[in-house]
Amino acid sequence: MIFRKGELFCGPGGLSLGASMPRVINEQGEEFIVKHEWANDIDESTCETFRLNIAPDNPDSVIAGDVRELDIETLSPIDAFSFGFPCNDFSNVGEKKGFKGEYGPLYTYGVKVLNKFNPLWFLAENVGGLESANDGEAFLQILKDLQNAGDYGYTLTPHLYKFEEYGLPQARHRIIIVGIRNDQNVSFKIPKPTHPSPTMWKGTREALENPPIPMDAPNHEFTRHQGKVVEMLSHIPPGENAWYEGIPEHLRLNVKGARLSNIYKRIHPDYPSYTVTGSGGGGTHMYHYDEPRALTSRERARLQTFPDDFVFVGGKESVRKQVGMAVPPLGAQVIVEAVLKTFAGIPYDSIDSKWKGIVENVLEKNIKKRKEKAQGKQLTLDKEFQGVTE
Incomplete structure (x- = not known):
């Protein structure tokens, strides 16, 4: 069976x-x-890379362009769909505006694709x-909208994946929601980590030197x-950053306010790196x-x-951003x-989801409300509610 996949916010193509x-x-x-x-x-450069x-x-x-201007009606039919909707307003680094920010509501365009x-x-x-x-509230609203999408609705399995536990040389933690259409007689389970303990994690030296990069x-x-x-x-040991006490006084940064841990931070050869991001200024490039x-x-x-x-297409800053914003291919492979x-x-x-029971109860209440509303309109939607969120 071939699942034809469409994707919004595709980035350079790590997920695909x-x-x-x-x-x-x-x-x-x-x-x-x-x-x-x-x-x-x-x-456009990101699309060229893809x-x-x-x-x-x-x-x-x-298709390069703002998703808000994308004509979904002209897209070809698909059997599978993926979207890493913009995280700017949900990230722990920043103001966390959520739905109140410019990017927070963009997940709704993924819902439109599911509906179509x-x-x-x-x-x-x-x-x-x-x-x-x-x-x-944002997380729960997104789950409700995804659960209700389309003609059948979806059984959802949300989970916080820690990719270092799946063999990636990077501590990258991402919420991934898998939805299975409710008329499908299958039940998705979260794949068990292959590298569950720190002694099994892959270090950066192995990733960068085995084999060496030409x-x-x-x-x-x-x-x-x-x-x-x-x-x-040269005075900062592996794993330490710009605030290391062993740096000579004349070389220390004069920073007022919060001291971010990733400023001039050197990765450690024996452990996964900290999260690769799209930034690079102000000492945030990641250091050898x-x-x-x-x-x-x-x-x-x-x-x-990767x-x-x-090959990533574009200028140096564009490439840095593309790499940092991408979904790690190995992480996507494990889940798909x-x-x-x-x-x-x-x-x-x-394994069980981090939110098993908590999110499930909220969404079950959502299902109950929809059933009551449907019954009031003399509609029979029992088939639509066969799935129970894992």
Whole structure:
């Protein structure tokens, strides 16, 4: 079975690359795979990266432009859908405006796609700060809207995935919501972590040096630093930052107010890196454990689990942003493979959601209200409410 996948807020293609990797075959010999159908992102360079690496044979399937101006009616049918809606207003770094911000309401365009195409399953991704935005109301409202979407509604399985527990050399924590259409006789389970303990986590040295990155690899340009920065970095041990007490007084930063932990922070060779982001100014590039310098975009892409032949298009700052904002392909692969096994009827090791019971109760109340409303209108919607959120 081929799941034709559409995607909003697609970024450079990390999620789509990861989704294309699993090949699942059931007992009857039927193959289950995901195939790119169309994608949209607001940034032209980002779309060029996606076209080059994911859709070289069908560049017109990648539409550059504001999602608010996208004509959903003209898009081709899909069986699967993914959207990492903008996290700016939900991130723990920033003002956390939630729905009150410019980007918070953009998830509704994902809901519109679900209403239009009724895909068999979807995957929505956002930062961990989504859980507490607007005192938790934003997260619950998003879950309610996703559950009610389409002609059948969806059974939701939200979870906070800690990707270092799945073999990524990076401590990246993301809320991912998997939705299965309610008329499908399958139940998605969260895949069990393959690297559950710190002793099993993958360190940055292994990621960057095994194998070594070729010097002529794409997006591997080195940053030029001022002499004072190089000297300061030489006094900062791996895992420490600009506030390390061993830095000589004349090299210390004169900063008033909050001291962010990622300022001139060097990654540690034996542990996963801290979260790769799209920023780079003010000492936030991410810094090498052995050499007194910032990581190159290719090194940061390695931490994001992109292969070295995945070429990012655009200027240096654009590439840095694309790498940091992308969904790690390996993380997407783990989750999509579990979805494919779910539809193929192949069992796999699983765990319970962080929110099992809490979110479930809220959404069950939502289901009850919808049932009562439907009964009042003499409508029979029992089939729509067969799923119970995991």
